[in-house]
Amino acid sequence: MNAHALFAPCLRFLTACVVVCSALAPARAAEAVAASAAAEPAVAASAPDTAASAPAESQRLDERIQAVKGDVIRLNRDLLVLEEELLFPANTQVAVFVSMDVGKLFELDSLQVKLDDKLVASYLYSPLEVQALHRGGMQRVYLGNLKSGTHEVVAFFTGKGPHFRDYKRGATVKFDKGTEPKYIELRIKDSTGKLQPEFDVKVWQ
Template identity: 85%
Template sequence: MALLTRFHQALAGLALAAALLPAFAQTAAPPAAPNTLDARIQDVKGDVIRLNRDLLVLEEELLFPANTQVALFVSMDVGKLFQLDSVQIKLDDKPVANYLYTPLEVSALHRGGVQRVYLGNLRAGSHELVAFFTGQGPHERDYKRGATVKFDKGTEPKYIELRIKDSTGKLQPEFDVKVWQ
């Protein structure tokens, strides 16, 4: 709760700084010709964008501190044997993510893209992750498979990748969970 209060105080300070920025710019610079006014406005806009970026980074650090952070990613290797429709993820028997994929998103995954499907907080200790993948498998049949992994969360952030890959030997997709160190 103290972190949230400090976050709100920092947010109020940044809002005040953003409000005072135009007034400061007017007092710091001598009166200028109209053509340089546009340049000053663009500079102020750039400053506001940088402040916004810094604020978003601060917000993520406060909401998801590194010692409790867990991030889940979805990736595909080749994907000729499975056409992904959706993913449902449960952490410790609680649904944390449900995602329906568009054909464009599936295409991006086929080209090597990786999607962060969940970012949240977990206490230290043992946890269980269950992921369900639905889509079309070989011969355009409906396919639903699950993957389960038990992992220990320490004080470091935990990154987990849910990989979908083709098994050409079995002529079916495989669903793998990799816990990154």
Template identity: 60%
Template sequence: MGINILKTLIRNAILLLCCLGFSLSAEPLSEKGKGLDKQVEDLKKAVIELNRELFILEEELLFPGNTQVSIFLSLDIGNYFKLDSVQLHIDNKELANHLYTEREVKALQRGGVQRLYLGNIKAGEHELVAFFTGVGPKGRDYKRGATVSFNKGIGPKYLELKIVDSVALQQPDFEIREWE
């Protein structure tokens, strides 16, 4: 039901823009036409704002808070591991795969956080498994997994995958933690 409302709102916004475009092209450019330019700009701003609100509404409809799970990735330093890819599974179901570009890795090294997954799961006990592939110490190919069991209650669940350098071990450490 909510998605039908969303589709109707989007369709009406597009129809309004099309009608406005046809009416403007039929009028000769004059002083009145110049006043319409401002109205068109105001309408464009209103449509952009409406689009933003529709996006938020769509997220709320598709991923309600009581079933929502979000998984994020961050890096800490990254001297012992150069990330190539991440693969996510919850309860033995593959959720996401991501191959990293050099630019994405640099953004993560500068403190960026990437949302790898946003989806819905039922309340209860679940197991998250993440596989990290990349280049480890001394240029060797490196594939590691990290696992955590978590309880999905009422309300959204946020999990962070964090790759941390272990100076003592001279290798990367892969952590999974729940955000409160």
């Protein structure tokens, strides 16, 4: 049985737990109010106490449901991390990221990444995603496995360059994959001296 077959049912179960907890919250609160009202005689003197206890019981129930949701989210995160470790072990793992420095001279539209002449990633960017890169964000566009040895990564960037001209550039690098994970950063930078965007690839050791 592969990792997807093992983890997919677990993730569906966790999602169902969150949905059920959210759906039960109003019903449980209503039951708490009804139980409080039925437990006390219909006496005018006891009405304020009943009214005060019902919101308190509802609040405690909401707090318990939120705690369960938090536990489910944490467990879901741990399962995703474990799944990633099983699918992409450290000795074969390679990840490709995209970053942008300033970005005033280039407006990114799309990106293609080839690894050993094989297309492994193709992405179209929205304006909000480009803004996130401008603010220092880093996007992981590829995660996979590679055998030990020499490999080559090639990236093609398309977008608008200076004076809103269509711009397409490429960047490439060869690297050696050993027994450690390999992280590759595709960097888009402004060259103020040349008044042109620059594209390069950095392999992190």
